Amino acid sequence: MGENHTLYPSDKIEVNDRKVYLFLKRLVDVLGAASGILLLAPIYIFVAILIKVEDSQGPVFFKQKRIGKNGSEFNMYKFRSMVSNAEELLNDLLEQNEATGAMFKMKNDPRITKVGRFIRKTSIDELPQLWNVLKGEMSLVGPRPPLPREVAEYTEYDRNRLLVVPGCTGLWQVSGRSDIGFKEMVELDLLYIKNRSLFFDMKIMFKTLYVLAGSKGAF
Template sequence: MYYEQLDKIQKIKPRQNKIQITLIRGFDILCALLAILISLPVTLIIAILIKADSIKDPIFFKQTRIGKNGKQFGMYKFRSMHVDAEAKLEALLAQNEMQGAMFKMKDDPRITKIGKFIRKTSLDEFPQFLNILRGEMSFVGPRPPLEREVAEYSDYDLQRLVITPGCTGLWQVSGRNTLTFEEMVELDLKYIREQSLLLNIKILCLTFKEFAGKGM
């Protein structure tokens, strides 16, 4: 669906060549493997805490996201919300604190007790290392949107989908929730124009610095 839409619009041209793509992919695979090994003890602790909070509910949450060229994939996270969170979303849309095609709410009642902690520290994102190994995501790139968000995109916004989505990106290290949707799109397009392995490493360092600043 969205792939066909992308074919019809004037798309941004990513700063990519075969060498750059190979370097970034190799870097992603190596770092994802290392990250999985290093984070294993923390992963086990989080899994135990999630189960202790609600033993009958799953540890992981798989959500359909829109990836490169509008293709769907299942993105993994540690479950940070109650299992009926999606059903309750409609009633909360009026309290959205973000402008544009994204939903953010400071005191979202759907979030569990352990969920508040792992979201604040971004620990809920750890399972996405698996998405990186599978090639569905990269460490750095535009954040993969939900289908309902993409349905509200303009042709200009759709340009976010021309490259592999990432766990972090320019907008996450440039203000994150303080930015408007339009500012987020501009930062994503800026990244697409300037993408390189060195830029990815710089963004990852800034992300780690922010992560460490949260008390981890």
């Protein structure tokens, strides 16, 4: 899906796009992502070895088309946590979707590998997205970037999620994640977009560390 989703003025919500905030947010993103990549390099190598040992046929990294700010497409990176032909098997599992609205979630997804279950539970599979942050396609904090097929089901109101750069973590992730339905996720994302600030971003990042320490709400 290469088309942008146009947001008309009457559908838009108020967004904090002050230049000082955007400059500081980008500065924090670059410094945070660069530091994270350097400090976590040993984990990158260790996880890559585990993935290859369990399934030598597939790649270490999983690249997937996602929708970013204003409907632009980009490739989001993750450590591969599923079998090599996961996308081909998805259609047979759609009827078992445990999420509401334009999302697919399945707690006992048979496509997930043993290593994949561990890196998902600890959110280690998300670490390669630090490269997306460095490239400016994502931010450390913001709404999660949706899949094209999910955006195809969005209402104009839902598309307000696309008014800002998507993030690695956000208000939704620290508020329940898998226990929250699609409509609630949209409302949390829009609440963040309307009230985002450097302090709010920092608060979400620290709360993310707390959530990860307990490995809560992930599947």
